[in-house]
Structures are given as C-alpha cells and as structure tokens.
Amino acid sequence: MPELAVNKSIETVMLVGWWHVVPPGTSVQNNEVEYYSIINCGADGICRVFDISGTELYAVYDSNEAQIMEVPNGAIVDKRSVGNVTFVKLGDEIVLTKVDEYPEGR
Numbered sequence: 001m002p003e004l005a006v007n008k009s010i011e012t013v014m015l016v017g018w019w020h021v022v023p024p025g026t027s028v029q030n031n032e033v034e035y036y037s038i039i040n041c042g043a044d045g046i047c048r049v050f051d052i053s054g055t056e057l058y059a060v061y062d063s064n065e066a067q068i069m070e071v072p073n074g075a076i077v078d079k080r081s082v083g084n085v086t087f088v089k090l091g092d093e094i095v096l097t098k099v100d101e102y103p104e105g106r
Contacts, residue, residue, distance in 0.1 A: 001097060002054030004040060012046050015060040018068035021075070021088055021096050030058055031065070035095040041066060042101045062102070069098070 017031045024034045033039060036052040047066050048059045060066065071077060071088050075095065078087040088096035 001038065002050075002052070004038065004048070004050050004054045005056060006048060007056040010048075010056055010059050012059040012061055015047070015063055015065050018065045018070060020070045021072055023072075030060055033096060035090075035093075037096055039096070039098040040101065041099065069096075071096075 013030060015031050016029050019039070020032045021037075022032045022034055024036070026032070027034045030049075033049055034051075037057075038050040038052075038054070039047055040050065041047040041062050045062045046059050047062050049057045051057055069077075069088070072090055072095070074090060076089045078089060081087070084100045086096075086098040086100070087094050088098075
C-alpha cells in the first residue's frame with residue numbers, strides 16, 4: 001500500500017448512500033469508489049478516499065452508510081486476513097482496500 005497523502009484543504013461531506021465499488025472512469029458520486037482505491041476511516045470520524053498512488057480524492061463523515069459496501073459481481077470480501085483491513089478482490093486483483101482505524105467496539 002502506498003503512503004497516504006492527506007489533503008487538509010478537502011472539505012468533508014456526507015456520504016450519499018453506501019459505498020459502491022465501480023470500474024475506473026465511471027465514478028459520478030462520492031459513494032462510488034473506483035477500482036484500486038483505498039478508503040481509510042480514521043478515529044477522527046472521517047473516511048478519506050485515496051487513489052492507487054495514495055493521493056486523497058475526497059473525504060466523507062464516517063456513518064452507518066460508510067460501513068456498508070456494494071461490490072462487483074463475483075468479488076470476494078476478505079475481512080479476516082489482516083486485522084482491521086478489508087480487501088475486495090475480483091479474480092486475482094485487489095480492487096479496493098478499506099482500513100478502519102477506530103477503536104474496537106465502536
């Protein structure tokens with residue numbers, strides 16, 4: 001995973017619905033995260049979305065909706081192999097990485 005570069009000038013907004021993992025170039029709303037993105041939900045209550053290089057694209061408030069994710073047909077969700085990290089895999093590729101930094105029992 002690349003080093004994540006937080007952009008403090010990005011305004012945090014509400015998430016529109018729950019996350020949808022979509023092919024590159026098809027995202028039109030802030031709840032549509034493109035393949036190879038990284039979502040980092042921090043202890044500060046903000047989920048930041050980064051591209052594959054670690055550049056922050058946008059930030060949303062952590063909410064119940066931010067804990068629900070629609071994945072592509074045929075995708076596998078792996079929540080067990082690396083602690084607080086969730087991987088969405090499609091075939092042999094990881095198409096999304098989500099890191100939850102908030103404390104246990106949130």
